[in-house]
Amino acid sequence: MVFSTRGRKVRRLLLSLLLLAAWEAGSGQVHYSVPEEAKHGTFVGRIAQDLGLELAELVPRLFRVASKGRADLLEVNLQNGILFVNSRIDREELCGRSAVCSIHLEVIVDKPLQVFHVEVEVRDINDNPPVFPMAIKTIWFHESRLLDSRFPLEGASDADIGVNALLSYRLSSSEFFFLDIQTNDELSQSLSLVLKKSLDREETPEINLLLVATDGGKPELTGTVQLLIEVLDVNDNEPSFDQSVYKVQLLENIANGTLVIKLNASDADEGSNSEIVYSLSSDVPSTIQSKFKIDPSSGDVRIKGQLDYEEMKSYEIQVVAADKGTPSMSGHCKISVKLVDINDNRPEVSITSLSLPIREDAPPGTVIALITVSDRDSGANGQVICSLTPHTPFKLVSTFKNYYSLVLDDALDRESVSTYALVVTARDRGSPSLSATVSVSVEVADVNDNAPTFAQPEYTVFVKENNPPGCHIFTVSARDADAQENALVSYSLVERRVGERALSSYVSVHAESGKVYALQPLDHEELELLQFQVSACDSGFPPLGSNVTLQVFVLDENDNPPAVLSSGSGGAGGAVSELVPWSVGAGHVVAKVRAVDADSGYNAWLSYELQPAAGGARSPFRVGLYTGEVSTTRALDEADAPRQRLLVLVKDHGEPPLVATATVLVSLVESGQALKTSSRASAGSAGPEATLVNINVYLIIAICAVSSLLVLTLLLYTALRCSAPPTEGVCGPGKPKLVCSSAVGTWSYSQQRRQRACSGEGPPKTDLMAFSPSLPPFLDSAEGTGQREADSEHSNEVS
Template sequence: MVSSMRRGREVGRLLLWLRLLAAWRAGTGQVHYSVSEEAKHGTSVGRIAQDLGLELAELVPRLFRVASKGRGDLLEVNLQNGILFVNSRIDREELCGRSLECSIHLEVVVDRPLQVFHVEVEVKDVNDNPPVFPAAVRTIRFHESRLLDSRFPLEGASDADIGVNALLSYKLSSSEFFFLEVETNDELSQSLFLVLRKSLDREETAEVNLLLVATDGGKPELTGTVQLLIKILDVNDNEPIFDQSVYKVQLLENTTNGTLLVKLNSSDADEGSNSEIVYSFSSDMPSTIKTKFKIDPSSGEIRTKGQLDYEETKSYEIQVIAYDNGSPSMSGHCKISVKLVDINDNIPEVSITSLSLPIREDAPLGTVVALITVFDRDSGANGQVTCTLSPHVPFKLVSTFKNYYSLVLDSALDRESVATYELLVTARDGGSPPLSATASVSVQVADVNDNAPAFAQPEYTVFVRENNPPGRHIFTVSARDADAQENARVSYSLVERHVGERALSSYVSVHAESGRVYALQPLDHEELEVLQVQVSARDAGVPPLGSNVTLQVFVLDENDNAPVLLPPGAGGGGGATSQLVSRSVGAGHVVAKVRAVDADSGYNAWLSFELQAAAGAARSPFRVGLYTGEVSTTRALDEADAPRQRLLVLVKDHGEPALTATATVLLSLVESGQAPRASSRASAGARSTEAALVDVNAYLVIGICAVSSLLVLTLLLYTALRCSAPRSEGACGPGRPPLVCSSAVGSWSCSQQRRQRCALGRGRPRPTSWPSAPAYLKIQAPQNKDNNLLSQNS
């Protein structure tokens, strides 16, 4: 009862240990299986999908695949049930030769995301190779004079299997003369000797036939046989004897051709020709040994012949026979055991597989880019390989298994900074001096839409003359996107808003591809002095990114409005006016005033007045002020002057070309007593008007000088900004200049209130410089008593 409970506990501990071992192996990404060689097709090796933690339904979508380096298609996976099975014949001896360890290393790769698992399938040996002797018949010559217990070495059998399956036992057929002696040396190899148990007599028995049977330790047992034909020789009864039965030699694999391996020493107790010894290799020795070594028949020196390679063969056993020249000849035997010492003569091999390219620039850290396998044919430290990656790259190598690495992303990528990485993988072994090999891989970075289009300036200033033709190109905006392909394809659009009660899109439009800005209709400076346009640039990425730029479009004034005469009720005569003038007035007396306004700005609205002389008429006693429009006498009136005077006043602005209007002034000359009141009122009004206009004239002259100075300063500042800022079509510099309404002959600076109205795109603004003027620029100059002073003021 107690023992059964103990066994139960032991079984429970064993199961727990097995679970922990399986969990550890799953965590390290390695699964271990075993399969016997010569297993039939379809033999199940293991539930690989389940052991790797993969669902059966995701094997096909994730491109589950198995790769085995240099192993062909020995093993395959059933994607329906996730079972690893034997696909073709597995021959352990063909795969691994005499190596005690034999495994098939598989790489299991799944995508989306990329994962790599390493599976080791141990190939177990089965007893499928019988012992094999070098030859089916072996002829042995024994001298009749040989002493009892004389030994003759026999070539043992070889078994391609390993372990117990290669553990051989020998049995000799019964004989009264010979028996078999088996010796196990320190190298776990067996030496066979045919031992004489009974003296020979050639005359009685000239030949003995024996059968040597070799049996391995497998189940079932396999056997091999060799026929021993023993011929009994007469006469020479002393054989050559070596000072050692086994010579042990170590050689570097890079030993040069002709290097002395060993000088054999043997002796023969006979005399004369019976003691003369000739050395030769055993006839049973494989031909491969004869291509690598040579023996001097006379001296017994054994030297290298050809190139030795540790990776090809690690050791050699050379059987040497020493014959004497007796009749019959007698022979002695020895064995030379040659072990090669590995040197670092093989460069590591690097292979890069399963590339996942290109890699997106927003790929998360740890993304697997490629799988790297290294291999070195040397042994020990000479075959231990380490991999390094070229420095200063956002990638690193992660060791996933012995001689297997993953190239993974180590830091963030930016395609706009580096679009392609040329990586250099260096594999270096542990030899002295170390050998290295390199492999290069080009990693392209795929673009993502992480850069918005960018304008060179946040704001541009554009000047456009009014009355432009519809559809005129006024500016071109251009934005640059640092991304590539579709993510860098920029389209432009207008940011819609209202200017007054009209939509901005009724004034301008933007070409979606070129960024060219067009005026859809003629612009009117008197309606809109400044138009603020905002253009949006958006790329074609998913999701799209965009940015805006502002255009300050200044509408420049042109002389497109003729002067307009004010009616007489507006403070003076205008149009056709009629006035009574006393004949007693003196020179310089103001008898009438012509008033006019111009809807333009600046010099286009600066008006001048001229008196048109009638054809065939005498010289008129009246004149008109050049800038005041006041009609005054040039001399005292007399009886010779016509009682009715008809004056034509030409009102002209300063635009290019100038626009005009004509006013008619009718004057009736009366005696001084007929219109005293009218004359008195006219005189009083003239004096008050003259006093007021003198002040206005002074202010006007000061204003013109100030505006002219401001214009010069503005032009100098504008030129400096244009020279320091990047050039753009129609751009006036990076800053926002003061609002200047220009004309061909000068400039008038708008007040702050007018500038705000211009920026908001409202209707025709009222200048604050002259509060009495309506929505026009009205220029007046009073009539001075001194004509020279008037011309100077003008």
């Protein structure tokens, strides 16, 4: 009895060992690999031999192969036990873009029942060229687009994997555009068409480019898209996003209709040109359009269908923001959506007590926000560590378990950086580690720490006199690096007195625009230089300001005609009568015209002309071009009219020149009559001395009456004395005096003449033209004499 019980135990043990050995033999797994697109009959492996089965027992034991999915791809030859390709294997059709693609086979034999697992890996070959969403893409570029403007392009897709799907791009040569490629990760690239040269629709209305994508397989395969760039002749502002790429992470089990991101584009225009309509780009594949939708008016991007991490791990959505202008302008951005596998729990981050904006003068240690992290896991997977990126003047301080404070760590300067985009990352200690992030946009509030500044400390302004009242003469402009009211600059005059009047009676400045106006016509003769300061002050508290100096030079205009002072011995400005003996010779000075001009420079440089006599008769008189002396050109004769009216024109050198006239009435008389008239004139203007001269004349006449011979001798002597040319000494030329200056430095002089009366009695007469230019050193007498002779010659030509 004991023996039989022990035997049963031994038999049970042997049976267990046999079953265990059979299980181990049946549970083995064989691995093969075969390239996709292999031809029918391609050898895969000796499956019977590798599984330890005899060829002779394959048919009796009902050897068969079962496959999940496509069962006709692989087949076994029961005669030789070889696994071969039975039909075309397309890896992309079978596994899509999965990194690993395998066909799982179950090999079953009976008598006894055994099951074997065989994995056949399908290797990828470069059989798919890169494919663009469309063959021809039309892009509209405004000719007003700034340099470095970007236009995102949809890249090509390659159904292969690995290096066979690693794409590179090149753009055909263009003087206007180049291709910018930004690599997001190993297989994700952002393509942008960047403007490198300004467009001109009138010269180049359209541009054709070819974009070529080349994969990394061998041999290389390429795909192309024709880029047709239409240049629009519109000057407008396009909508713009605050970011070019928005990165969003989503759980794969996110509910339908969930908000992915709220886009907000801004447009600097007004009215319908600033009303924005959001839409997905036409380049977006249908797979993305079936998963996401965007609200045209609000810019809310929401889930449209069910997301599957195993189907697609990430999405890149091109969004267009178009305004309602004519023609419509558009801005672009890309939303990079990454799905998160739900095989585990991510840490959760929440921000509370967010205190924004922060003043730029806030001291280090200021708390900006409280951050709370949590993880639904437990143990190491629930222990969360927070970090802050990038390295900015902020830091995270742990206050308690799973509680952090976002603290200012360094001084801020809004003028350098006005907004900080911070990313708080919470990472658990699981393996593999999972993390969650939250973005914090910290805006720096402005403090009035910058005064307005001018580009130059001083400006020089030239204004012509006689300007209309209220005319704009200059614009001052100051810049303030602060913001809002701290950068709002107002302008004012730094009041002072100009002579006896206040500065504000001459000029004013507009408080907002900085335009400086002349309140009244300026007069160069009264004020040549007006120097003052303009103050620029911001609206901060306390306000800051700075000054700039303006030097306003008043330029002279020819607004004053010459003024005739006197002619000969007559009164000022009227017609003057002169008696000239018939016996005078050439060069006898009859009269001298004096005139002045209140202007300066060329506008005050005067010249004299004698208006030609009526009928073209040649006058025996001439006038000095710059001296104003009226003299005879020849000896007088009986053919000359006894009474002549000379009209002297006095002109300045302004543009246009202004003219004044002086009339000289010349009466030709006998020598004795001229002497009497001269004596009477002297008596009327001289006083006691003139009376004494008249008595002497009467005595001479009485003596001449007694002796006719003596009278004849005296008359002959007097005629000879009056007709003789003047000699040096009392009647000679005096020291030259400066009368005018030209704008190029050429100076003219008039002679100071001292002409003794024909009787030889009385003091000499002095004729002088005087102006008010700046006076250089006087020239010597010889140079003055030469100038006078040149003026006389010029007067002869004019006469």
